[in-house]
Amino acid sequence: MALDKEEISERVLVIAETLINSGGMDNLKARTIAEQAGISVGSVYNLFSDLDGVHRAVNMRLLDRLGVAGAAAMADLRERGVTDARQRLLALAGAYMRFVEAHPGSWPALLAFNRRRPVRTEPDAYEARLDLLFEIIGGVLAGGDFDLDEDTRGVAARTLWSSVHGIVTSGYAARSDRRQADEIERQIDLLVAVFIRGLERGGTFAHAGTTRS
Amino acid sequence: MALDKEEISERVLVIAETLINSGGMDNLKARTIAEQAGISVGSVYNLFSDLDGVHRAVNMRLLDRLGVAGAAAMADLRERGVTDARQRLLALAGAYMRFVEAHPGSWPALLAFNRRRPVRTEPDAYEARLDLLFEIIGGVLAGGDFDLDEDTRGVAARTLWSSVHGIVTSGYAARSDRRQADEIERQIDLLVAVFIRGLERGGTFAHAGTTRS
DNA sequence: AGCAAGAAATGAACGTTGTTCAAGAAGAAT
DNA sequence: ATTCTTCTTGAACAACGTTCATTTCTTGCT
Numbered sequence: 001m002a003l004d005k006e007e008i009s010e011r012v013l014v015i016a017e018t019l020i021n022s023g024g025m026d027n028l029k030a031r032t033i034a035e036q037a038g039i040s041v042g043s044v045y046n047l048f049s050d051l052d053g054v055h056r057a058v059n060m061r062l063l064d065r066l067g068v069a070g071a072a073a074m075a076d077l078r079e080r081g082v083t084d085a086r087q088r089l090l091a092l093a094g095a096y097m098r099f100v101e102a103h104p105g106s107w108p109a110l111l112a113f114n115r116r117r118p119v120r121t122e123p124d125a126y127e128a129r130l131d132l133l134f135e136i137i138g139g140v141l142a143g144g145d146f147d148l149d150e151d152t153r154g155v156a157a158r159t160l161w162s163s164v165h166g167i168v169t170s171g172y173a174a175r176s177d178r179r180q181a182d183e184i185e186r187q188i189d190l191l192v193a194v195f196i197r198g199l200e201r202g203g204t205f206a207h208a209g210t211t212r213s
Numbered sequence: 214m215a216l217d218k219e220e221i222s223e224r225v226l227v228i229a230e231t232l233i234n235s236g237g238m239d240n241l242k243a244r245t246i247a248e249q250a251g252i253s254v255g256s257v258y259n260l261f262s263d264l265d266g267v268h269r270a271v272n273m274r275l276l277d278r279l280g281v282a283g284a285a286a287m288a289d290l291r292e293r294g295v296t297d298a299r300q301r302l303l304a305l306a307g308a309y310m311r312f313v314e315a316h317p318g319s320w321p322a323l324l325a326f327n328r329r330r331p332v333r334t335e336p337d338a339y340e341a342r343l344d345l346l347f348e349i350i351g352g353v354l355a356g357g358d359f360d361l362d363e364d365t366r367g368v369a370a371r372t373l374w375s376s377v378h379g380i381v382t383s384g385y386a387a388r389s390d391r392r393q394a395d396e397i398e399r400q401i402d403l404l405v406a407v408f409i410r411g412l413e414r415g416g417t418f419a420h421a422g423t424t425r426s
Numbered sequence: 427a428g429c430a431a432g433a434a435a436t437g438a439a440c441g442t443t444g445t446t447c448a449a450g451a452a453g454a455a456t
Numbered sequence: 457a458t459t460c461t462t463c464t465t466g467a468a469c470a471a472c473g474t475t476c477a478t479t480t481c482t483t484g485c486t
Contacts, residue, residue, distance in 0.1 A: 031473095041436085042476085186368050242443070
């Protein structure tokens with residue numbers, strides 16, 4: 001055996017991500033992986049349970065990289081002495097935007113994968129990675145001069161994440177030219193500005209009871 | 214020919230939506246459609262270009278229904294004399310939430326379909342239906358006592374849509390139990406409250422220049 | 427070195443899928 | 457009745473995910 005099992009798995013995942021990123025999840029084919037990795041189809045199934053398993057592993061690596069990108073953006077601003085909450089939130093949103101742009105195939109594939117009905121295996125591994133993102137955002141909110149209790153701050157952080165996520169992904173789903181990138185930036189600017197103004201005034205955000213019919 | 218071509222198309226679409234909604238897009242199979250509709254596989258391809266064409270048609274019907282649901286929610290509040298912007302936005306978000314709940318398979322499938330790389334056919338038909346939603350939200354914003362120019366109001370409407378969309382879909386993607394429905398409602402409450410507080414103070418929302426690195 | 431037992435890799439084979447298209451059936455027109 | 461046109465059919469094809477009997481390699485022992 002020329003290579004370690006770990007090394008081959010690694011290579012398979014790199015190949016798999018490239019395939020998915022260039023042609024969507026439909027482009028992830030067992031025979032293509034095998035050919036490009038220099039192994040047989042059977043070996044792919046020896047390393048991973050099935051193609052869904054390969055995709056899951058690719059997705060975990062993606063989420064890890066997104067977390068790193070977010071943390072790096074915060075570290076960068078900290079180094080440059082920027083503590084302004086608005087700029088930090090914009091930097092986080094920008095990091096996410098660039099991340100999605102850099103993964104035009106694999107990120108949509110991750111989203112599509114997580115929507116598939118029969119269902120979530122390893123929810124913990126997935127949500128733990130999301131929690132990391134929420135904590136970064138929560139940290140920014142805690143650093144600003146908002147008067148929020150811990151619980152509300154958590155909800156606000158998750159709301160910000162969901163909102164930015166919605167803006168970026170539905171933006172790129174609609175089109176992919178530069179006009180759309182500008183639209184996304186405008187929406188992010190407005191969202192962050194509105195959030196900061198709205199949160200600055202403090203208070204609670206109890207359920208108004210009108211969401212349900 | 215016992216039935217009109219229109220009638221059979223209609224029946225095929227109803228069957229297709231049921232299949233997609235119950236088992237995701239993987240459940241949409243040419244032979245299943247043919248069998249349930251009482252026609253042959255070839256006839257399915259006679260009515261639609263391919264399975265993507267069937268899915269596209271199903272998606273258009275879904276978007277139409279979503280638009281109707283939003284308009285109905287607004288009409289209902291108008292009848293009851295409710296003009297408060299906050300309650301109207303919450304009602305819209307609630308309508309979307311219920312819509313997504315009512316389409317656990319077909320709505321995620323629509324989202325996944327629109328993310329597929331090779332690409333958008335008929336972008337106009339799709340975006341026209343989205344514009345209708347934006348106009349409904351824009352109308353609510355115009356009705357409230359915000360001091361927004363038309364352009365900013367449009368951006369705000371689209372931002373609200375994207376945000377609510379992000380909250381609802383990433384909420385249901387993560388889990389599907391009742392705890393998650395509560396979380397979604399909390400996020401929507403906070404988002405709407407923050408938006409109204411933020412927008413009330415007027416002003417512009419120009420690009421701060423920190424989104425891009 | 428030789429050898430046996432266990433582990434890992436292989437790719438032919440199977441069942442399903444989307445899609446096509448020659449052949450046939452049905453209808454319309456003369 | 458006959459021709460022409462249009463629609464319908466389902467067998468056939470290629471491509472896919474997945475399995476598993478067979479082969480190949482590795483390891484431990486004498």
